Structures are given as C-alpha cells and as structure tokens.
Amino acid sequence: MNAHKKPHLKTIPLHPTSQNPKRRVMEIYRKLHRYIGIGTLVFLIILALSGFLLNHPSLLGAPSERTLSFAVNPLDTQHLYRGTRSGLFASDDGGQSWYEVPMLFAAENAVDIAFAPDNPEHVYVALEDLGLICSTDGGIVWEQIPLGFIPLAEGVHLQRIGVGANKSLHLWTSGGLISSPDGGTTWTSVGTPVQPGKDLYTLIHQIHTGYFFADWFVYVYDVAAWGIVILSFSGLLIWWRIQFGKRRKP
Amino acid sequence: MSLFVLLTYFVASQAIGAQSPDGPEATTVYLTQEQALQNAFPEADTLWSEIWTPTPSQRKTVERRLGWRLAEPNFEIFQASLKEQHLGYAVITEQIGLYKPITFMVKVDSTGQNDGVWIMVYRESRGGEVKRQRFLTQYKGKKPTNPIRLNRDIIGVTGATLSVRALNGGVKRILTVIDVAYLQKQ
Numbered sequence: 001m002n003a004h005k006k007p008h009l010k011t012i013p014l015h016p017t018s019q020n021p022k023r024r025v026m027e028i029y030r031k032l033h034r035y036i037g038i039g040t041l042v043f044l045i046i047l048a049l050s051g052f053l054l055n056h057p058s059l060l061g062a063p064s065e066r067t068l069s070f071a072v073n074p075l076d077t078q079h080l081y082r083g084t085r086s087g088l089f090a091s092d093d094g095g096q097s098w099y100e101v102p103m104l105f106a107a108e109n110a111v112d113i114a115f116a117p118d119n120p121e122h123v124y125v126a127l128e129d130l131g132l133i134c135s136t137d138g139g140i141v142w143e144q145i146p147l148g149f150i151p152l153a154e155g156v157h158l159q160r161i162g163v164g165a166n167k168s169l170h171l172w173t174s175g176g177l178i179s180s181p182d183g184g185t186t187w188t189s190v191g192t193p194v195q196p197g198k199d200l201y202t203l204i205h206q207i208h209t210g211y212f213f214a215d216w217f218v219y220v221y222d223v224a225a226w227g228i229v230i231l232s233f234s235g236l237l238i239w240w241r242i243q244f245g246k247r248r249k250p
Numbered sequence: 251m252s253l254f255v256l257l258t259y260f261v262a263s264q265a266i267g268a269q270s271p272d273g274p275e276a277t278t279v280y281l282t283q284e285q286a287l288q289n290a291f292p293e294a295d296t297l298w299s300e301i302w303t304p305t306p307s308q309r310k311t312v313e314r315r316l317g318w319r320l321a322e323p324n325f326e327i328f329q330a331s332l333k334e335q336h337l338g339y340a341v342i343t344e345q346i347g348l349y350k351p352i353t354f355m356v357k358v359d360s361t362g363q364n365d366g367v368w369i370m371v372y373r374e375s376r377g378g379e380v381k382r383q384r385f386l387t388q389y390k391g392k393k394p395t396n397p398i399r400l401n402r403d404i405i406g407v408t409g410a411t412l413s414v415r416a417l418n419g420g421v422k423r424i425l426t427v428i429d430v431a432y433l434q435k436q
Contacts, residue, residue: 104318104419106399143319152412153348214408 048225071113083110145184294330377410
C-alpha cells in the first residue's frame with residue numbers, strides 16, 4: 001500500500017475543489033475575500049497616491065499657488081491684482097510679471113478683490129479669515145477695516161466683497177451678508193444676522209489634509225500615504241508568492 | 251490604539267473648545283516696564299526716553315515702507331548709554347493677537363538690527379507659547395528690510411499663528427520706525 005504523505009504547507013485552493021457543500025461555501029467565501037481585498041488595496045493605493053499628489057499640486061504641473069481672486073483696475077488695464085493663499089500679488093504690465101504687494105501683514109487667503117467704481121484708487125481685498133483690508137492710494141498703503149468681529153475667531157469666512165458708489169460696501173460671508181454705507185465705519189447684517197459658526201466642513205477638511213494640526217503635518221500624512229502604498233504592494237507580493245510562487249517540497 | 255485615542259482627544263478638544271475672548275483672569279504680566287528695560291539694557295548707566303511724533307513726511311515714509319497705515323500718533327522711544335556709548339533703542343508696543351493686544355518690547359541696536367524681543371503682557375489663554383525665548387530669538391538680527399514673515403524667515407508656533415503674525419508685524423513696524431526716526435539721518 002502506498003501511503004500518501006500530506007504536505008506540510010496548507011494550501012488554500014483558489015478554485016473550489018471540495019465536493020462537501022459546507023467546505024465549498026467556505027472556499028468561495030475565502031476566494032471572494034481575497035479578491036475584495038485586492039480591490040480594496042487598489043482603491044487604497046489610488047486614494048493614498050492621489051491624496052499625496054493633491055497635497056503637492058506642483059508635482060502635477062499646476063501652479064503651487066492657486067489663484068483665489070483676480071481683478072483689473074478699470075482705469076488702467078495693465079494694473080492687475082491676483083489673490084492667493086499666501087498673499088496678494090500685483091502686475092503693472094498686464095500680467096507679464098508679478099510681485100507680491102508689500103504690506104506689513106501678509107494678505108493670506110485673499111478671496112476677493114474689488115475696485116471702488118467711483119474711484120479705482122480705492123482697492124478692497126477680502127481675506128477669508130483675517131478680515132477686510134483696503135488701500136486708498138492705489139495699493140501702496142493698506143489698512144484693516146474693522147468689521148465688528150474677527151472672522152477667524154468667530155468661525156466666519158469672508159467670501160465676496162461688493163463695492164458700490166459713495167463707499168458703500170457689501171460683504172458676503174459664510175454667516176450671511178453684511179453691509180456698510182460709510183466705507184466700513186458701521187456695519188449691519190442684511191437679512192439673517194451673521195451667526196458665528198464652528199464650520200465643521202473646514203474642520204473636517206483640515207483634519208483630512210493634515211493642516212488642522214500644523215502646516216508641517218501634511219508631511220506626516222505624506223509619510224502615512226507612502227506607508228500605505230508600500231504596505232499594499234508588499235501585501236500583494238506576499239499574496240502572489242503564496243498563491244503562485246514555487247513551494248519547497250517537504 | 252493609544253495614539254488613536256490621543257489624536258481623537260486632541261481633535262475633539264480643539265473642535266469643542268469654542269473660541270471666545272478671555273476674561274481678565276487670562277492676562278499674564280511677564281515683565282513690568284522696569285524689568286523689560288533692565289533686560290534690554292542690563293549694563294546701561296543712563297536711560298532716557300523721548301516721544302517721537304513723526305512729521306507728515308516721516309509718517310508717509312514709514313507707511314510706504316511698511317505698506318500699512320500707522321495707527322499710533324507717536325512713539326515713546328527708550329534709549330540707553332554706557333559711558334557716553336549709545337547702547338540702542340527700545341520701544342514698548344502693542345499688537346492685537348486673536349482678540350486682545352499683546353504688549354511687548356522691541357530692542358533695536360545702533361545699527362538698526364533687532365537685538366531682542368520680550369513679551370510683557372499676554373492677555374489670552376491660548377497662543378502664549380510665543381513668549382518663549384526659543385521662539386523670540388528668531389527676531390535677533392532682523393533688519394527692517396527682512397520679510398519677517400511666518401514660514402519665510404520666521405518659524406511659527408503651532409496653535410499661536412495669530413500671535414506670531416502680530417509679533418512679526420509689531421517687530422517690523424518698530425524696526426522701520428527706528429530706522430526712519432534715527433538712523434536715516436546718520
């Protein structure tokens with residue numbers, strides 16, 4: 001009688017071979033589990049790589065500074081302003097060259113720029129979190145226009161600025177519309193009063209991108225993303241070797 | 251697991267802790283005027299102060315160099331000397347952080363470079379980390395022509411972005427004021 005020697009390595013066949021219905025269900029389940037696992041891994045790799053690239057847009061050929069706002073001096077079309085996340089930039093030659101508008105405090109997150117229609121020397125810039133600034137001499141000297149609240153502290157984001165004649169200002173915020181008839185000396189809410197908010201969307205977005213913890217924390221996320229990619233590929237490699245690699249004979 | 255719990259706690263505490271102006275109990279006086287001047291000029295044998303009121307032309311020069319409107323009508327500028335040798339200038343100034351002003355002293359040496367910053371009064375419960383000398387020493391040697399900007403030539407403090415921004419602006423403003431008031435004449 002020939003005695004069959006059982007191999008030491010326990011193999012899990014990809015194709016169900018058992019005639020036992022219970023075993024057969026288990027084999028199908030295992031097979032399904034593996035393919036769903038591989039599908040999830042691919043999804044995870046795409047998420048990690050796309051997240052890494054989105055955090056570093058310059059790698060995609062996109063300008064690192066996304067333009068948030070743009071305005072042209074109505075009396076001098078060569079004089080342009082461009083608002084970005086890091087500051088306010090200007091061009092005096094129709095956009096051929098740009099320089100950062102020198103000012104004591106950086107005009108971070110300049111989400112909107114507007115010229116006064118009756119006097120284009122008056123330029124207004126809405127800073128998403130830091131309030132409203134204006135220049136009355138064509139952009140040389142700037143000053144803060146008090147709003148009666150600090151947007152960042154109240155969880156309110158400035159979004160759009162509208163400038164009318166006779167220094168009337170309208171400011172659209174995440175909490176509603178506020179208006180000033182006198183160039184920012186007094187402000188009143190139009191419609192529903194501006195409500196301070198927690199702005200959960202921004203909170204979750206900042207947690208997702210890592211900026212919530214600190215600006216440099218985005219690099220921790222980068223390391224985590226690459227860790228996921230490496231782990232995923234090494235997991236796939238191990239699975240491949242177990243399934244299709246040569247096994248040592250006992 | 252413990253890292254996850256720690257992160258969750260950190261995020262929750264940041265999210266739940268609604269920001270609001272702190273009461274007077276949050277005010278901490280780190281240095282009085284005398285103590286700050288003692289720190290700035292420890293070896294001085296003569297100390298005096300004068301009020302500098304910029305002329306319209308000087309004000310315009312400062313504002314154009316800063317790109318920012320000057321709110322103060324005048325500045326009290328302290329000076330010190332040791333045996334007739336001039337030791338520099340110091341100005342006590344205020345700049346709004348989140349809700350309330352931070353009071354601090356900026357010392358400028360005779361060549362116009364920053365020679366020290368001292369936080370005197372901090373009035374809010376968050377962001378007080380800027381008082382640490384480890385952060386403040388970054389301003390040493392800065393000139394009015396330097397950017398003095400967060401993430402350019404100044405490394406920030408997590409959770410104190412607005413305080414850092416306020417100090418950056420305050421230091422640059424005083425450096426420019428001293429430059430226009432005293433050093434441009436030389």
